[in-house]
Amino acid sequence: MREPALSALVGRVTAGLAAQCRGLDIVPYDWGAAHGATLVAGGASLPPRSGTTRGLGEGPAGLDPSDETTAAWAALYADPHAELALAAAASGPVVERPPGTVPPQQRIRALLTALAARGDEPGAEVGPGLARAATDLAAHPLLGPAADALDPADLAILAARSLAARLIADALDADSPLVPVGETRDAVTDRIAEALGAPPRGTERGLRSLLLRTAGTVAARAVERRRHALTEAAHPAAGDILRYLSRGAAFRDGLRALVTRLEPPVAVVGHSLGGIIALDTLISAPLPQVGLLVTAGSQGPFLYESGSLPSLEHPAPLPSYVPAWLNVYDPRDLLGHLGAGLFPGRVTDVAVDSGQPFPAAHSAYWTNPAVYRHIVDHLP
Numbered sequence: 001m002r003e004p005a006l007s008a009l010v011g012r013v014t015a016g017l018a019a020q021c022r023g024l025d026i027v028p029y030d031w032g033a034a035h036g037a038t039l040v041a042g043g044a045s046l047p048p049r050s051g052t053t054r055g056l057g058e059g060p061a062g063l064d065p066s067d068e069t070t071a072a073w074a075a076l077y078a079d080p081h082a083e084l085a086l087a088a089a090a091s092g093p094v095v096e097r098p099p100g101t102v103p104p105q106q107r108i109r110a111l112l113t114a115l116a117a118r119g120d121e122p123g124a125e126v127g128p129g130l131a132r133a134a135t136d137l138a139a140h141p142l143l144g145p146a147a148d149a150l151d152p153a154d155l156a157i158l159a160a161r162s163l164a165a166r167l168i169a170d171a172l173d174a175d176s177p178l179v180p181v182g183e184t185r186d187a188v189t190d191r192i193a194e195a196l197g198a199p200p201r202g203t204e205r206g207l208r209s210l211l212l213r214t215a216g217t218v219a220a221r222a223v224e225r226r227r228h229a230l231t232e233a234a235h236p237a238a239g240d241i242l243r244y245l246s247r248g249a250a251f252r253d254g255l256r257a258l259v260t261r262l263e264p265p266v267a268v269v270g271h272s273l274g275g276i277i278a279l280d281t282l283i284s285a286p287l288p289q290v291g292l293l294v295t296a297g298s299q300g301p302f303l304y305e306s307g308s309l310p311s312l313e314h315p316a317p318l319p320s321y322v323p324a325w326l327n328v329y330d331p332r333d334l335l336g337h338l339g340a341g342l343f344p345g346r347v348t349d350v351a352v353d354s355g356q357p358f359p360a361a362h363s364a365y366w367t368n369p370a371v372y373r374h375i376v377d378h379l380p
Contacts, residue, residue: 003033014026040306040315041342045337046302047329047331047338069355070357073357073360074358076161076162077165077168077169077172077357080162080166080169081162084143084146087145087146088145104147104155105147105148107152108143108155108159108196109138112159113138115130116130116135118131118195119131122188122195123163123167123188125180125184125187126171126180127168127170127171129167130163137159137163152197153199156193156196156198160193161193163189164185168185171363172359172360172363177271177363179360180364181355181367182356185355240273241273244273244277245310248280248310251277252280255268256281256287259281260287260289263289264288264289265289265292267290267293267294267379267380268281268282268290268292268294269295270294270296271295271298272296272297272298272299272362273299275296275298275299276299276300276303276309278293279295279309279325280311283309283322286319290323291379292323292379293324293326294327294328294378296336296366296371297333297336297361298327298337299335299337301342301347304342314342324348324380325347326374326375326378327350328350328375330351330352330354330362332353332356332358334358334362335358336362350374352371354367354368
């Protein structure tokens, strides 16, 4: 915790204790100011906000449409039935239907059952489990009220988004590193929607995501605006990261032993913590076999700027023997950082857009064709 939040906290604790016991002397320990990480280069490792977040007043309703979309999907990953609940809440009282008419929920349930019978193939590009998800959705108690509130085409689109979100949420829960990019997700969603009775893309569908009318986008923009504060205040808590930062020699020695057995030229590619290990290894001592370092969604530049990178402390320059460095980041990935401002002329930062919100963006690099194109273009 940093100022002014620390003083506010100490004041609150002091008042709370004083209400229970008079005469206590509260002495705070400001370890953050004395020993904590600080962005000594003024945040040079942080991507600019302008990449994905427009200023207020730009675009429809002052928001970048792509940010609206990713914010809506972020809410769906958290709760794939969120739109279903919103639609159900908007349904009116039950009315008696003319004899012989088919209730809307009966039609959508039949289409979902037929979709489930096709197995997982229609959603295979997103992940397994479509048949189970469609069966579950067909039996969901909110499906009936939602069907009463929406026309069949809009309901089909809503149901398709729910199913696609369920598949991606399952992948995130399983810590899969192969979350599909937004383009793939949207193509699968369109295919499922058509199977459930929606018109093909290109025709007017008329349904704007119900979630875009909620506070999801506002919350997402607030996170973007506070990115610098969030990044500086956050400390990695994952066990692997802590283990590496405290006892990383074995990690580096293993990579070095592997690389020395390979025929040059070698490109070392690392994602997230892997990028930190790769960078540290190449800084620690020359590895002539390596002609290219590739990091994706990596915190290496941030660790260097904050004085936490084991092999190099700011402002020491990058050793001359470190090879060309391609650093790939997604502006929506809050764990991706920039290196060019810290090591001028030594790092090429390349932005890619998975169309996914954070944290899905951090796991979508390796399903994005653009990442592979950039790597190939830089191979030694």
